[in-house]
Structures are given as C-alpha cells and as structure tokens.
Amino acid sequence: MTRRRWTRLVMGLFIISGWMLTSCIQEKPLPILGERDVQGTDTIYHTIADFRFIDQDSNIVSKETFKNKIYVADFFFTSCRSICPKMKTQMLRVYDKIEQEPDVLLLSHTIDPEYDTVGLLHDYAERLGVKSNKWHFVTGNKDDIYNIAQTSYFATAMEDKSEPDGFLHSGAFLLIDKHSRIRGKYDGTKEEDVNRLIADIKRLQRENSQQ
C-alpha cells in the first residue's frame, strides 16, 4: 500500500470511531417518577397538582410561577434544628450553582405555617442571603401544604408530637421538570446526593435544549 492509502485508512478509522463514541455518549434521559397511565399511544405521567402559596415577599406562588422552569422543592421549618440546617446548607450549594441560570428555581415549603409567617420567612431568606425571585420560601394553609407534600411530591410532612421539634418530615429534595413531572429524589442532608442533584439539573437543562 502506498503512504497515501494508509493515511486515508487511518483517517477513515478515526472518523468511524469518533462517530461510534458520540453515539455512545448520548445520555439517557432522567427517569420520570411516580405512577403512569397509558391511554392508547399516550402515556400520562404523574405531575404536581395545582397549588397557591405565599412567598417571603407576600407574592402569590403557584404553578404559573414555575411555568417552563426546572425547580427543586423541599419541606422544612425555620425553628427546626435537626435536619433542616443541613438541608439549607445543601440547598444553598444548589442555589450558588443555579443563581445565574434563568430557567431554574428553588421552592421551600414551611410545614409549620403557624409559626413561620411571611415576615419570618423573609427574615430567614435575607439571613441566608438569597434572592426571593430565585428561591421562594412559601407558607399557606397547613392542610394544603401537607397534602401537596404527600400526594404530589411523595415527601413525608406531618405534625408529630413525639418528634423533638413536633414535626415529622423527610429531608428530600425533589427535582421537577418544566412539565411538572418529578425527575429525581435526593437526600437533602447528604452532600453526595446533592452533588448528583446538581449534575441532574444540568442534564435536565440539556434535555430541554435538545427539544
């Protein structure tokens, strides 16, 4: 074989292997969590129900607020000393990562709305040093909050007098896509799990940009 032929062969191999590699790298989309209903050719996925809460700036926060946005939701209360400070430390890490991303928001629900008034949530957010249009701390009707936690986000949130602070709740962070579907559940008290969440937010953003 001449030298030129060799060069062509090697280049060809490069192109083929390059193509094979990129087709491997195409990532799998994140799973869609919750029950699904197949009707004919359509699959109907579990989505977050409609809601209406009030945030730290007394603004109404509803599904409309998160239209075409990715968001991370959690449940906490300001006077909690067990897992909430850990969750807030981790959520603050998420906040730092997404602060400049216009399509990602955070939503923290208080499960102690009687104590956590709008004023208190405002003070809490301000002390964390976060912007209210990026990270909404919401309060509202207690039953509505517990209900949406349990039936929409599959998160535990209830009053429990046997608990040290009077509430039982999970430290979960839920990743919600722009179609209100749950795409990931993470332990908000664990750094590694939150690293996974941060990576998954980017994955979801890429998924959106491909559509």
Add this chain to the structure above:
Amino acid sequence: MNSRIVRFVLTTLVVFACLYIQRCTPGTDNKSSTKLKQYYVKGEALYITYCSNCHQKDGSGLGLLYPPLNKSDYMSSRRQDVICLIKYGLQGEIIVNGKGYNKPMPPLPRLTDLEIAEIATYIYNTWSHQEGLIDVKEVSGTLSQCKDLQ
C-alpha cells in the same frame, strides 16, 4: 576491653532509666495535656452531635442565620456567656464579627457540666482558637452564675 563494654552498657542503661523516669512520672504539664486530649476528643464527638447541624463541622456557620465559631470575636471575649448559652440557649440579637445574628438557640438542658466542659474545650482549641483546657470545675462555677439565662 570487657570493662569498656560493661561501662558502655551501664551508661546506656542509666540514660534510658533517666529518660523513662522523666517521661513516665506524672508531671503537671503532661497530665493536663492528656486531659486536654481526652476532653477534646469527647468534645468533638459531642460537637458533631449537638452543634454541627447549625454551626457546621468546620465552624463556619450559615449565612446570618447561625454565627461562625471558627473565627469569632464573641467567643474570644465572652467565654462565660458561651458556656452558659451551650446549656441554657440564647434569645435575642448578638453581634459576631460585626454582624447581627438573631435566631434563638435552643437550650440543651440534658448536657452534664462535664459534657459542656468537653464541648467548650473542643471549640476553644480547634480552628483558630488555642485557649487550652476548660476544666469541668470552671464550667460548674460558671454555670452556677448564669442565673439570668436559666
């Protein structure tokens, strides 16, 4: 030749014996540094259980919600108040490194005086602090005087 060897062996033995006596006699310095270590190790475990949730493992605090401990003019200047507030909690605003913090700190009434001494020894001898041992006697004395917090 033989006597040389004997002399050498004897000298070595004497030197080792002296070293042994010096190291193993419980001198005051040694004793307090062992005690400091014991307090520190137990204090670290207690700190992780009771304090690190809010003040963080590295003592950096969280925003303006929970004040830092790793560098804290409040800690340096108000040791007695710190001992009291570990047990009895704290309400109202405090200024730490020029910034105001105003979230109530819950009391930990079940902690014993010794446990508080251990926590205090840990936080006052880690990060930027080097205050030495905070003995249980000092803590008991201080705690009996923080009436206004009880």
